[in-house]
Amino acid sequence: MRICGSFLFWAKKKHGAAARRELERESNNVELQNRMTVNLAEPVTEEMPTDRFIAWTLERFSDQRMVITTSFGMEGCALIDMCASHGKPITVVYLDTGFFFQQTLELKDRMAERYPHLRFVNRGTSLTPQQQAEKYGDELWKTNSDLCCKLRKVDPMYEVMAETDVWITGLRRSQSVARANLQMIEWEWRYQALKISPLAKWERPEIVEYIKKHSVPYNVLHEQGYPTVGCTHCTRPVPGSTLGDYSRAGRWSDSEKTECGLHGGEGI
Numbered sequence: 001m002r003i004c005g006s007f008l009f010w011a012k013k014k015h016g017a018a019a020r021r022e023l024e025r026e027s028n029n030v031e032l033q034n035r036m037t038v039n040l041a042e043p044v045t046e047e048m049p050t051d052r053f054i055a056w057t058l059e060r061f062s063d064q065r066m067v068i069t070t071s072f073g074m075e076g077c078a079l080i081d082m083c084a085s086h087g088k089p090i091t092v093v094y095l096d097t098g099f100f101f102q103q104t105l106e107l108k109d110r111m112a113e114r115y116p117h118l119r120f121v122n123r124g125t126s127l128t129p130q131q132q133a134e135k136y137g138d139e140l141w142k143t144n145s146d147l148c149c150k151l152r153k154v155d156p157m158y159e160v161m162a163e164t165d166v167w168i169t170g171l172r173r174s175q176s177v178a179r180a181n182l183q184m185i186e187w188e189w190r191y192q193a194l195k196i197s198p199l200a201k202w203e204r205p206e207i208v209e210y211i212k213k214h215s216v217p218y219n220v221l222h223e224q225g226y227p228t229v230g231c232t233h234c235t236r237p238v239p240g241s242t243l244g245d246y247s248r249a250g251r252w253s254d255s256e257k258t259e260c261g262l263h264g265g266e267g268i
């Protein structure tokens with residue numbers, strides 16, 4: 001059934017706003033159904049629209065243990081919105097390091113409220129900052145940031161991945177040299193999981209455009225000069241940075257380190 005705008009106009013005149021809302025809802029459902037009609041035999045290519053690729057992923061691996069992982073960066077928020085729009089109860093995993101900005105925690109609450117059909121799960125380390133200090137010394141992020149990232153990010157990630165078959169990420173190729181060869185679908189040997197990166201070919205301005213168009217919540221720190229947001233101890237604003245700029249310059253800015261080790265590259 002196809003519902004056109006003139007029919008909606010007629011319905012509004014004849015039956016009032018309630019009827020119009022009902023028809024609009026039906027129209028939206030039809031649109032959603034069309035998007036969710038996936039031909040699994042369709043070849044997956046770089047040219048496939050992201051929305052169709054996500055629909056294909058959710059359908060193709062519906063019987064697998066599938067998670068989205070996020071640190072609530074702008075890309076992650078856009079990805080969550082794209083996946084959520086398909087109406088499936090996907091699990092979103094985040095690793096609270098114990099050093100999140102308050103703004104990040106507030107964003108997590110806003111996302112959970114906006115997408116009640118998704119399951120937001122914190123799989124951060126049980127090692128408290130105090131226990132870490134007692135065992136490894138004060139301010140480990142200064143004395144051995146690789147070990148700190150291993151304890152608070154990488155080890156917990158391995159635990160998540162041990163229970164995951166299909167891992168959906170918000171990574172983009174142009175984020176860094178280490179991510180330049182990212183594939184939309186690839187086997188991640190390290191985690192023994194299928195890694196899906198629907199945003200691989202997206203650029204930051206497109207992400208911002210999507211976020212704005214769909215009113216997706218995002219971290220207010222992005223408007224205060226933070227191109228990316230990680231732990232409080234290791235994230236700094238980058239002077240002059242705007243929403244559309246992506247740079248890892250504000251991360252571990254006192255060292256050569258650019259990656260925490262979750263996604264390969266140096267840092268582990």
Ligand code: SF4
Pocket residue numbers: 097099140141144145146148149150152153230231232233234260
């Ligand atoms: S980003 Fe910094 S504080 Fe966070 S886990 Fe890594 S080294 Fe530790």
